[in-house]
Amino acid sequence: MHVLITGADGFVGAALVRRLLQGPPTGAGQGGVVQGGAGQGDIRLTLVDRHFRQGPPGARHRHYTGSFADPALLQHLSDDPPQQVFHLASMPGALAEREPEAGIQANLLATVQLLEHLAGLTRQGRQGRTSPPRVVLASSVAVYGALGPEPVTEQQLPQPELSYGAHKWMSELLLADFSRRGELDGCSLRLPGIVARPATESGHGSAFMSQIFHALREGRPYECPVSPEASAWWMSLACCLDNLLHAASLSASTMPASRCWQLPVLCLPVASVIEATAQHLGRPAAALIQHRPDSRIEALFGRQPPLLTPLAEAAGFVHDGSVQGLVARVLAAM
Structure with a gap:
């Protein structure tokens, strides 16, 4: 199986590469063991990012340094279409606000180019498969x-x-439309604050969640x-x-018609995570x-209400189970 990962040298992307190369996961959150499709069997990876701290993980895997919309990468995907794509690359929110032109290029326009190219391969019948x-x-x-x-439900506007x-919302809509047309088989996941990001990452408004x-x-x-009473996902x-x-x-x-899932999360006060x-x-x-509360940061990232996700949980998506489980898994990975 050929798997494409954008943002492959980032916090989540690099960890995903390690997980795929190690084989099936050995544990999960409150739902138990999760069997990931890409982690099964023989895979070839195409890894894309602006830079890489290490060389290719093996002769069967390829690195592309640059944008995921670069012509050289798109030509490679034409010659060797992927069966799975993890599109993880993005410019963090606070940084995208400070640099709006770079933000729209990285977070939207390049995504449009990548998805349109992959959908075009399906239209041309160059995938070499029936799906x-x-x-x-x-x-x-x-x-x-x-x-x-x-409380926020899965129908939240x-x-x-x-x-x-x-x-991100526009990208969700585009992926859902390509999926409706049968040109892609999309699945968007609305991620909460993933912890603990590297201490050097400062472009996220929610960076405090990792810094503590x-x-x-x-x-x-x-x-x-944010204040001790601030709640976050x-x-x-x-x-x-x-x-x-x-x-x-x-x-x-x-899949729902939206092709989008709000993942289950732990909604916890900052004080409880610190303690x-x-x-x-x-x-x-x-x-x-x-x-030292910042009113804008607390309004956007520290006043998150309970999140109700029965459909996602029924579909097999999971959270960390408890604050102790969250803390143990975070510290084990640092």
């Missing part, structure tokens, strides 16, 4: 914008307040830009990978974490 490629798009809860106190969220883990693990002070990197792989193997017959992490590490949380 279009499964495309798993990493979307975001940023599509919702600021939320009120009422997107009202993005950042360009990043608008671009790094600060407590390293025993250094950190000024958190949390997911470990390991759980995110479980859900991506599950999406790759999910039957098309189970659970401090207890796990034996650190004095109060001495290390000080709160």
